[in-house]
Amino acid sequence: MKAAVLTEFDGRPEIADVTVGDILPQEVRIRTAATGVCHSDRHGQTGGIPSMPIPAILGHEAAGEVLEVGSQVTSVRPGDHVVVAPAASCGLCEWCSKGHPQHCADQGRVRAPGLGDRLTLDGSGVGQFVGVGSFAEEMMVQVTAVARIPKEMPLDKAALLGCAVITGLGAVRHSAQVRFGDTVAVIGCGGVGLSAVQGAALAGASRIIGIDRMASKLEIAKQFGATDMVDASTTDPVQAVLELTGGVDHCIEVVGIPATIEQAFGMLRTRGTATVVGLPHPGDTLSLPASAMLQEKRLQGSRLGGTQLRVDAPLYAEMYLSGRLDLDPLMGSTVSLADVGDALEQIDSSTSARTIVTF
Structure with missing residues (x-):
C-alpha cells in the first residue's frame, strides 16, 4: 500500500510502498x-x-471500511464502516x-515483542502514530481503536x-462537565476548539466566547453557537473576557502553550475551571497566581476528551444524521495523500478548521 512515511523529525513525509503484515486475533485491517490533518x-x-518511533506514519483521526478482522474480533466485520481513533484500551x-480508558495502561498501540510488525518498509518495521497511522491507504489497528458507525454517515x-x-x-x-446556564470561553477555534464551542451550545451554556x-x-x-468573539491578535483576551462576563465558569484551552494556558486560568470567575486540551511540549512550565487557590479556581487536563469511543462516536454520527450535530463547517480543503506534507507545513496558517485527506 501507499503511505506517507516520516523518516526523521522535522522532515517531510514521503510517499512509499509499505507492506501490511498478517493480522493478529485482536486486530482489524x-x-x-x-x-x-491535526x-x-x-x-x-x-x-x-521524542519517544515516537521513526520511521513512522502520522495521522490519527480517520474513517474507512473494514477489510479483514482477526479471529477473536466480534464487534465489527468486513464491510462495516468505522471511525478509527487513538483510543485503544485493554x-x-x-x-x-x-x-477512564483514555489512561489505559496497555493500549496495544504496538505489538508485543516477538509478534512481528504490523507494517514494514524494505523489511524493517514502520511505526504508527499513536497506534493508528492513517496517512496511508490502509490501517492495521487494535480493535478497541475502532467504532462502527451507520453506513449512511459520510466517511469524510x-x-x-x-x-x-x-x-x-x-x-x-466529560472533563469540564459544563452545565446548563454556565459561561464558557474557548481558546483556539480550530477543529477541536470549534467542537468544544458546539459542545457548550449543546450543553446549554448561557454565554460562549470564541x-x-x-x-x-x-x-x-x-x-457553532458562540455568542461573543474575541480576536486575540488585536485584543488582550483575558481583559476582553473579564469585561464581557466578569469571569467565566469554564475555559477550554485548545492551543497547548504556556501563555494560553495561563490566559485560560486568568479568565475564570470564583470556582471556575480551566480545562487544558491542547498538547504542551515537554519541559513547558506555568506561572500562576497562588492566591487564586483561595477562590477555589481549578486547572485540569483533558485527554482525548475523556471519550468512550464505541459509545460516543456512534452517538455523534447518529446526531449528525438527525441534524442535531453540525460537522459541515469543520470541513476545510480536501487534499490527496501526496499533499500531506504541504498540509502539515501550512496547518498553523490555515484559515479552515480541518484539512481532510481523501482516498
Missing part, C-alpha cells in the same frame, strides 16, 4: 476513506513526542475498570469523529 500530527512531526487495567465527515469532535465535545461533556487570532475561524465559531 481497514481501507482508509478519509483522515484529518495539530497533533504536526506536533509529532516536529519532535514534540478493558482490564485499573483505569479501564474505573471508566466521520473522520472528524476520530479526534476533533470526540476531543473537543468530549472535553465539554477566542482566536484568525477572523475566519471566529466566524465559524459563531455558526
Whole structure:
C-alpha cells in the first residue's frame, strides 16, 4: 500500500510502498476513506513526542471500511464502516475498570515483542502514530481503536469523529462537565476548539466566547453557537473576557502553550475551571497566581476528551444524521495523500478548521 512515511523529525513525509503484515486475533485491517490533518500530527512531526518511533506514519483521526478482522474480533466485520481513533484500551487495567480508558495502561498501540510488525518498509518495521497511522491507504489497528458507525454517515465527515469532535465535545461533556446556564470561553477555534464551542451550545451554556487570532475561524465559531468573539491578535483576551462576563465558569484551552494556558486560568470567575486540551511540549512550565487557590479556581487536563469511543462516536454520527450535530463547517480543503506534507507545513496558517485527506 501507499503511505506517507516520516523518516526523521522535522522532515517531510514521503510517499512509499509499505507492506501490511498478517493480522493478529485482536486486530482489524481497514481501507482508509478519509483522515484529518491535526495539530497533533504536526506536533509529532516536529519532535514534540521524542519517544515516537521513526520511521513512522502520522495521522490519527480517520474513517474507512473494514477489510479483514482477526479471529477473536466480534464487534465489527468486513464491510462495516468505522471511525478509527487513538483510543485503544485493554478493558482490564485499573483505569479501564474505573471508566477512564483514555489512561489505559496497555493500549496495544504496538505489538508485543516477538509478534512481528504490523507494517514494514524494505523489511524493517514502520511505526504508527499513536497506534493508528492513517496517512496511508490502509490501517492495521487494535480493535478497541475502532467504532462502527451507520453506513449512511459520510466517511469524510466521520473522520472528524476520530479526534476533533470526540476531543473537543468530549472535553465539554466529560472533563469540564459544563452545565446548563454556565459561561464558557474557548481558546483556539480550530477543529477541536470549534467542537468544544458546539459542545457548550449543546450543553446549554448561557454565554460562549470564541477566542482566536484568525477572523475566519471566529466566524465559524459563531455558526457553532458562540455568542461573543474575541480576536486575540488585536485584543488582550483575558481583559476582553473579564469585561464581557466578569469571569467565566469554564475555559477550554485548545492551543497547548504556556501563555494560553495561563490566559485560560486568568479568565475564570470564583470556582471556575480551566480545562487544558491542547498538547504542551515537554519541559513547558506555568506561572500562576497562588492566591487564586483561595477562590477555589481549578486547572485540569483533558485527554482525548475523556471519550468512550464505541459509545460516543456512534452517538455523534447518529446526531449528525438527525441534524442535531453540525460537522459541515469543520470541513476545510480536501487534499490527496501526496499533499500531506504541504498540509502539515501550512496547518498553523490555515484559515479552515480541518484539512481532510481523501482516498
